[in-house]
Amino acid sequence: MDTRKGGHRYCPSCKKIVETRVLLEGYSQLEVQGIPAKKRQVICGTDAEGSNGCGAKWFTLEMLEEKVLGKGGKRG
Numbered sequence: 001m002d003t004r005k006g007g008h009r010y011c012p013s014c015k016k017i018v019e020t021r022v023l024l025e026g027y028s029q030l031e032v033q034g035i036p037a038k039k040r041q042v043i044c045g046t047d048a049e050g051s052n053g054c055g056a057k058w059f060t061l062e063m064l065e066e067k068v069l070g071k072g073g074k075r076g
């Protein structure tokens with residue numbers, strides 16, 4: 001399984017910030033309440049098998065802050 005360096009995230013299983021990897025096959029784009037978002041599946045560990053971590057998998061969403069918080073207003 002292909003992975004990409006995922007950085008550090010809060011693991012809901014370890015209940016602390018851990019090193020994670022992004023599982024590329026879990027990637028998708030979707031809309032959440034009309035806001036475009038990127039969905040990623042990450043794993044607790046330093047490879048797709050969860051080495052050096054607990055191996056828990058979960059999903060994260062990435063959205064533009066201003067779309068969520070309504071800051072900045074419209075431009076142009």
Ligand SMILES: [Zn+2]
Nearest residue numbers: 011014044054
């Ligand atoms: Zn963990």
